[in-house]
Amino acid sequence: MQTTLLQTDPNFHEPGRRFFRDFSPGDDFYEALIDAHNGLSDEQSEALNARLILLLANHIGDLRVLREALAAAKSAAA
Amino acid sequence: MGAYVNPIYPYKAPTDLKATPSLRKPLIVIGAGPVGLAAAVDARLQGLDVLVLDDDKTVSVGSRAVCYAKRSLEILDRLGIAEPACQLGVSWNIGRTFLEQDEVYQFNLVPDAGHKRPGMINLQQYHIEEMLIARALELGADIRWQHKVTAVKRHDDGHDDHATLTVETPDGAFDIEADWLVVADGARSPIRRHLGLDIEGRVFQDRFLIADVIMKADYPAERWFWFDPPFHPNQSVLLHKQSNNVWRIDFQLGWDADPEEEKKPEKVIPRLQAMLGDDRPFELEWVSIYTFQCRRMTDFRHGRVLFVGDAAHQVSPFGARGANSGFQDVDDLMWKLALVMKGQASDKLLDTYALDRQFAADENIMNSTRSTDFITPKSRTSKTFRNQVLALARHYPFARKLVNSGRLSMPSFLTSSLLNTPDADAFEGNMVPGAPMDDAPVQVAGQDAWLLDQVGNRFACLLFADAVPSAEVLAQLNALQAPRESAPPRANVPPVPVTPLIVAPRAFEVPGVKVLVDTQGWVAKRYDGQDGTTYLLRPDQHVAARWRQLDSAKVQQALVLATCQADALL
Numbered sequence: 338m339q340t341t342l343l344q345t346d347p348n349f350h351e352p353g354r355r356f357f358r359d360f361s362p363g364d365d366f367y368e369a370l371i372d373a374h375n376g377l378s379d380e381q382s383e384a385l386n387a388r389l390i391l392l393l394a395n396h397i398g399d400l401r402v403l404r405e406a407l408a409a410a411k412s413a414a415a
Numbered sequence: 416m417g418a419y420v421n422p423i424y425p426y427k428a429p430t431d432l433k434a435t436p437s438l439r440k441p442l443i444v445i446g447a448g449p450v451g452l453a454a455a456v457d458a459r460l461q462g463l464d465v466l467v468l469d470d471d472k473t474v475s476v477g478s479r480a481v482c483y484a485k486r487s488l489e490i491l492d493r494l495g496i497a498e499p500a501c502q503l504g505v506s507w508n509i510g511r512t513f514l515e516q517d518e519v520y521q522f523n524l525v526p527d528a529g530h531k532r533p534g535m536i537n538l539q540q541y542h543i544e545e546m547l548i549a550r551a552l553e554l555g556a557d558i559r560w561q562h563k564v565t566a567v568k569r570h571d572d573g574h575d576d577h578a579t580l581t582v583e584t585p586d587g588a589f590d591i592e593a594d595w596l597v598v599a600d601g602a603r604s605p606i607r608r609h610l611g612l613d614i615e616g617r618v619f620q621d622r623f624l625i626a627d628v629i630m631k632a633d634y635p636a637e638r639w640f641w642f643d644p645p646f647h648p649n650q651s652v653l654l655h656k657q658s659n660n661v662w663r664i665d666f667q668l669g670w671d672a673d674p675e676e677e678k679k680p681e682k683v684i685p686r687l688q689a690m691l692g693d694d695r696p697f698e699l700e701w702v703s704i705y706t707f708q709c710r711r712m713t714d715f716r717h718g719r720v721l722f723v724g725d726a727a728h729q730v731s732p733f734g735a736r737g738a739n740s741g742f743q744d745v746d747d748l749m750w751k752l753a754l755v756m757k758g759q760a761s762d763k764l765l766d767t768y769a770l771d772r773q774f775a776a777d778e779n780i781m782n783s784t785r786s787t788d789f790i791t792p793k794s795r796t797s798k799t800f801r802n803q804v805l806a807l808a809r810h811y812p813f814a815r816k817l818v819n820s821g822r823l824s825m826p827s828f829l830t831s832s833l834l835n836t837p838d839a840d841a842f843e844g845n846m847v848p849g850a851p852m853d854d855a856p857v858q859v860a861g862q863d864a865w866l867l868d869q870v871g872n873r874f875a876c877l878l879f880a881d882a883v884p885s886a887e888v889l890a891q892l893n894a895l896q897a898p899r900e901s902a903p904p905r906a907n908v909p910p911v912p913v914t915p916l917i918v919a920p921r922a923f924e925v926p927g928v929k930v931l932v933d934t935q936g937w938v939a940k941r942y943d944g945q946d947g948t949t950y951l952l953r954p955d956q957h958v959a960a961r962w963r964q965l966d967s968a969k970v971q972q973a974l975v976l977a978t979c980q981a982d983a984l985l
Binding site (some may be wrong): 344345346347348349357358359360363364367368370374375377379382383386387409412413414 | 502589648782785788794797800804806807809810811812814816817819822825828845850
């Protein structure tokens, strides 16, 4: 799916920190994400994911971006 | 059953090693695997006498470590075996990752031109070991087979520090002493256990099957990794090409698999047939079931005893960070050990071996743990995220970057090393103090050459110059070669010489200084080199310090820092 506003290129970064390998910031995030679920039941994980989506959606705020993200997530279903 | 026949190395009775009182050797290496052998070769290049003791009489049985990364090849260039290794090995840069049948992600280990060595070669461990043995012997290392070290006693009370080793041979046991001991006896490290030293980390509950298969196949020389392929559903599979028509295939089996059962040819062959998907004839060379741990020793240094390679740290195999990090341990350790043994640096320099390689081991463990967690998710949620990353990766570049089928071995940037002189001037690019040097093509005396081949084994001072430098600059550069006069006074400490080098955009001659012509501009680009830019480079091809102008007093200060010489005065 083509997106116009939604950023779909690699975009993980941390101001002030230097990454020598391009995969490192994304891997940092992914590890933090999986770690956040450690020790949770499936229901607790589902609820955590919901809260996380809501927090991030509010942070993004721009409804056009959020609509694109929703459409992209739906159409990428395997 | 395979094509490779292990050589048998001759046993030599230890008549010359047995003595009363015990003989004292300056340096003993325990273990003649790739890492111990590399340490022996490096010791000889540094002019150290070295005795290697190994309990076996041959090289590795089975291919074991097969992926040698670009940085390892650069180290092996310095040790003198990269050329035959690259000729026999299979060079590759491209890795493809598949989900079921579809390719979802591709990486290229060397996206830039201008490197002597490829991103990776695949070569069976036994070939690498044979080459290292030949090289070590050629350089005069003393390797003793069927010499099993059964006990080590440390004497670290501050006078006449050394270690006493008890060695068992077919002719009985004897004691021998070493001023310095390098322990390279592998993941199970009997010496580490014998000394009661901790190694802690995480055990992964999964089993994998390695099959080395001899077959004629025209698959490209690439790393292929499958998540959930049709021929091995719900698990992962990895394919690597090795030399002499040997292929490495690695099947994830899950924790419940029975290792003895899965090793049987009648179990292995149908798996391979399902994968290869045709009647292609093949022969099994070696089969092994493995589990793994990610862990490291708390401290790689215990007085006069230094741990390297798997004995000190272990990672999952995803990322080829085992043997590769072992070579980097040796690369970091041996020049430091040589300076300390020759009295040119305080023995605190060896503490920086431990600190810097522990840092690197943590990075390797982190990366290989992340890969393992992606490849074998530990919870339903983790598996959902993994599968949806793969689903998004079909469409979106950001998700491709998150696909983690192994982050292949790259050297650490030792940015927090105590040996670094922090930048005072502004620079672009990655060649920060503590960085492993980037290679680049150059010309030397009209011949094509490579930057990394011009440095190593000794400190070097690299000056970028657009034209023949002034007499005053040249005098400063040359003074570094024999730094007695400009160096701070150090009673009885022999100076550490620094080899001067000039990088220039065009050829010119400077008496007594090698000029590297940066014909394609790669050196200037990668090092942000401008007229006057000066780098102090370590014997292990890492950046120690850099400036925009050459000031030999500053170079001397940086050298003192990079060799812990200041401590020798205390």
